[in-house]
Amino acid sequence: KSQFKTLFKNSAVERAGFNGLKRNIDFVAENTNFRPE
Helix, strand or coil, X not given: CHHHHHHHXXXXXXXXXXXXXXXXXXXHHHXXXXXXX
C-alpha cells in the first residue's frame, strides 16, 4: 500500500511540474504574442 502511495505522490509531483511548465509557456506566449499550434 505504501508503494502505491509513493507512486501516486510521484505522479502528482510530475503533474504539478508539467502544469507549472505549461503555465510558464502560456505566460511567455502571451507576452511575446507567440502562439504555438
